[in-house]
Amino acid sequence: MQPAVEFRGISKHFGAVKANTDVSFAIAKGSIHGLVGENGAGKSTLMSILYGYYRADGGEILLDGQARRIHNSQEAIALGIGMVHQHFMLVENMTVLDNVMLGSEGGFKLNKNRARVEQELRDICTRYRLDVDPLATIHDLSVGAQQRVEILKQIYRSASILILDEPTAVLTAQETESLFEILRLFKDQGKTIILITHKLQEILDITDTVTVMRAGRVIGAVPTAGTTKEDLANMMVGRPIENNLPRKPYNPGAPVLEVDNLQLLDDQGVKLLADIGFTLRAGEIVAVAGVSGNGQSELMEILSGMRLPTSGKLQFEGKPLPFAGRSNPDGLPRVFRELGIAHVPEDRLRDGVVKAFSVMHNTILGYQDKLKNRWGLLDFKAIAARCADLMKNFDVRPNNHDLRIGLLSGGNQQKVVIAREVLAQPKVMLVGQPTRGVDIGTIESIHTQLLKLRDEGVAILLVSVELEEVRALADRILVMCGGRITGELEIEEFDTTRIGLLMGGMHKS
Numbered sequence: 001m002q003p004a005v006e007f008r009g010i011s012k013h014f015g016a017v018k019a020n021t022d023v024s025f026a027i028a029k030g031s032i033h034g035l036v037g038e039n040g041a042g043k044s045t046l047m048s049i050l051y052g053y054y055r056a057d058g059g060e061i062l063l064d065g066q067a068r069r070i071h072n073s074q075e076a077i078a079l080g081i082g083m084v085h086q087h088f089m090l091v092e093n094m095t096v097l098d099n100v101m102l103g104s105e106g107g108f109k110l111n112k113n114r115a116r117v118e119q120e121l122r123d124i125c126t127r128y129r130l131d132v133d134p135l136a137t138i139h140d141l142s143v144g145a146q147q148r149v150e151i152l153k154q155i156y157r158s159a160s161i162l163i164l165d166e167p168t169a170v171l172t173a174q175e176t177e178s179l180f181e182i183l184r185l186f187k188d189q190g191k192t193i194i195l196i197t198h199k200l201q202e203i204l205d206i207t208d209t210v211t212v213m214r215a216g217r218v219i220g221a222v223p224t225a226g227t228t229k230e231d232l233a234n235m236m237v238g239r240p241i242e243n244n245l246p247r248k249p250y251n252p253g254a255p256v257l258e259v260d261n262l263q264l265l266d267d268q269g270v271k272l273l274a275d276i277g278f279t280l281r282a283g284e285i286v287a288v289a290g291v292s293g294n295g296q297s298e299l300m301e302i303l304s305g306m307r308l309p310t311s312g313k314l315q316f317e318g319k320p321l322p323f324a325g326r327s328n329p330d331g332l333p334r335v336f337r338e339l340g341i342a343h344v345p346e347d348r349l350r351d352g353v354v355k356a357f358s359v360m361h362n363t364i365l366g367y368q369d370k371l372k373n374r375w376g377l378l379d380f381k382a383i384a385a386r387c388a389d390l391m392k393n394f395d396v397r398p399n400n401h402d403l404r405i406g407l408l409s410g411g412n413q414q415k416v417v418i419a420r421e422v423l424a425q426p427k428v429m430l431v432g433q434p435t436r437g438v439d440i441g442t443i444e445s446i447h448t449q450l451l452k453l454r455d456e457g458v459a460i461l462l463v464s465v466e467l468e469e470v471r472a473l474a475d476r477i478l479v480m481c482g483g484r485i486t487g488e489l490e491i492e493e494f495d496t497t498r499i500g501l502l503m504g505g506m507h508k509s
Contacts, residue, residue: 002065004029004161004192005050009059012045014407017398019045021216023059027209032183032193034203034224037213037236038439039411040397043196046213047163051083052076063161082154086166086410086437087349088146092139096132097121100153117156124155128185131178143292144175151182162186163194166410168202169437170292180206198411198439200229212236237441245447248455250475250491253282255318256459257303257341257428262312264298264483272298273483276312280428285450285460287474289467290503295483296463297346300432303461304343305332306351316341316428337366342421346432346463348410352417355406359396360387362405363420386423394419395445411438414446422449429453429460435469447472467496481505 003026010023020042027033035043048054050061052070060067063079070076076083090099097118121134130148138146147167154162164183168176183193183206195207203210204224211221212235219235233241262276273295280286288296301307303314305321308329314321316339326332333343345351353362364371364383371386373379387401394415396408405413414434421429431450435443450473454460464470470477471494479487479502487502489495 001029003027003062004031004064005194006062006065007046007050007059008062010046010049010056010061011058012042012049012054012056017400017403018216020049020056023213023216023218025211025218025221027192027194029064029192030187030190031208032187032195032206034207034210035194035196035213036198036200036203036210036232036439037219038441039198039409040215041213041236041439042216043213044165044409045216047083047165047194047196050076051081051163077157077159080158080160081163082157082159082161083163084147084150084154084165084167086169088150090138090146090149092137094138095134096136096138096141096149096152097134099138099149100134100156121152121156124152128155128182130182142175143170144178147171147175147179148182155186159191161192161194163196165196166198166437167195168197168199176202198437198443200232200440203232204229214238233440236439241440241444245444245451245472247451250284252284252475253457255279256282256316257461258313258315259303260313262299262302262314263310264295264302264307265310271483273302273309276483276485278478278485278488280459280461282427282459283454283457284475285454285462285473286476286478287462287464287470288478288480289464289470289499290480292465294480294503296480297432298483299480300343300346300430300461300463304341304345304430305329305334305336308332334366337424340425340427342424342426342429344418344421344429344431344434346436348413348417353405353413355404357405358402359391359405359408359416360384360401362416363387363390363401363423365420367420367424390416390419390423394449411442414438415442418446418449422453426458429458431460432463433465434462435464435466443469467499470494479503 005027007023007025010020012020023046037043045054049056052073052075068079097114100121101117118134125132130152132145132148132152167179171179186193197203207224209221210224212219212232214236257280260277262273264273266272276299290296302309306329308323308326322335360383368378371378371383384401391399391401396412396415405416434446450460462473474491477489478485479499481503482505486505
């Protein structure tokens with residue numbers, strides 16, 4: 001049988017950056033094919049060429065044995081190629097039905113077409129167990145449901161080849177398993193799936209074959225059944241990965257951040273946070289575990305000055321944080337940074353970087369006033385030298401500070417954000433989902449940096465949905481559900497079953 005997709009000698013350069021170099025491999029029809037590699041290895045670029053976003057500089061793509069030139073995404077869709085991006089391409093104030101029809105409305109008889117498409121979507125949802133209401137509005141759906149909408153769009157457009165870029169980066173374990181059931185059904189229908197992910201266990205769980213890329217080249221392709229996570233990690237980064245990172249004994253210092261009876265109501269009076277209380281000490285990592293959407297984001301927004309609490313007592317180094325008398329948080333993040341509270345936001349693209357700015361400019365965001373010369377002007381020569389050191393020390397690739405940060409892979413964007421906050425020498429580090437969508441080598445690097453800060457006496461509050469990350473980094477664990485803390489554990493008490501029950505609402509009392 002002809003492969004569904006075959007890449008022959010694909011090369012793609014962006015100026016001096018070689019994103020793909022002579023990439024060749026085949027993907028079997030009716031299979032789930034994994035594609036792994038470090039951030040910046042060229043995976044997304046290659047898939048963007050397949051989907052028509054980019055034109056290759058050299059080489060050819062064969063679909064079902066026939067060479068194809070794909071000039072744009074419309075041609076890719078017409079050839080049966082669909083792509084679900086890591087950051088969803090949905091209009092949030094429109095319905096599922098409207099999002100699916102967008103761009104393929106079918107002429108002037110819109111209402112008649114809407115009724116036909118709605119019924120077709122309901123049939124697809126039943127066949128693939130997608131559990132999506134076509135008339136629901138996107139902003140009312142969970143992240144997992146929004147992803148099912150993206151898959152629904154591709155099935156409606158008759159996609160026979162489905163590309164998924166980091167599909168589980170923002171999903172819970174339950175949503176991930178639901179996604180995998182859908183992908184298995186898709187495969188049973190004879191469709192072909194290309195899965196880009198940094199989660200090697202998922203590669204072992206769901207794929208038939210996996211191709212490993214490094215620095216824009218194919219390192220190898222192996223049957224999944226004949227490999228291990230360690231083998232794949234070594235192929236990805238070219239060296240063994242350290243699973244047990246060194247750390248000094250747990251010896252916390254004085255309280256730095258104290259939270260007592262924190263409450264938060266939204267505009268409709270709904271409780272988003274209730275009775276939150278904890279103490280964060282110098283030289284410790286306190287991890288907040290829980291399913292996304294249970295108040296962790298709101299907690300981090302308050303502690304970083306992005307949002308005002310409804311009530312509660314919050315103290316930094318024994319003094320109240322300056323919420324009193326404010327009707328909005330304008331200027332508070334700057335005040336908090338000056339106090340020594342650094343913040344790595346959960347959503348780096350929304351809150352951590354400005355995509356249109358260069359890497360260099362992004363390395364000073366929020367701290368630019370400290371980098372002015374005696375005449376009050378930014379010293380760009382010093383900033384450029386500082387950025388060059390940052391990129392070298394944090395292994396940001398490609399090492400080009402003039403490049404727009406939006407052109408970097410997600411993992412390298414994350415390195416820039418973390419480096420910027422680390423260089424501020426904070427007393428408290430608020431870290432939200434630090435390794436979401438990043439590769440195993442970058443995870444090791446980020447974990448090393450956080451443990452180094454902890455050992456230097458920085459107080460770190462970590463929010464993560466990854467329990468293995470919590471186990472690797474935390475000294476203490478707070479578990480949240482429904483806007484409340486349902487349990488507190490020392491790391492020696494780590495137990496996935498117990499934590500899972502607390503995440504599901506079994507209260508500590």
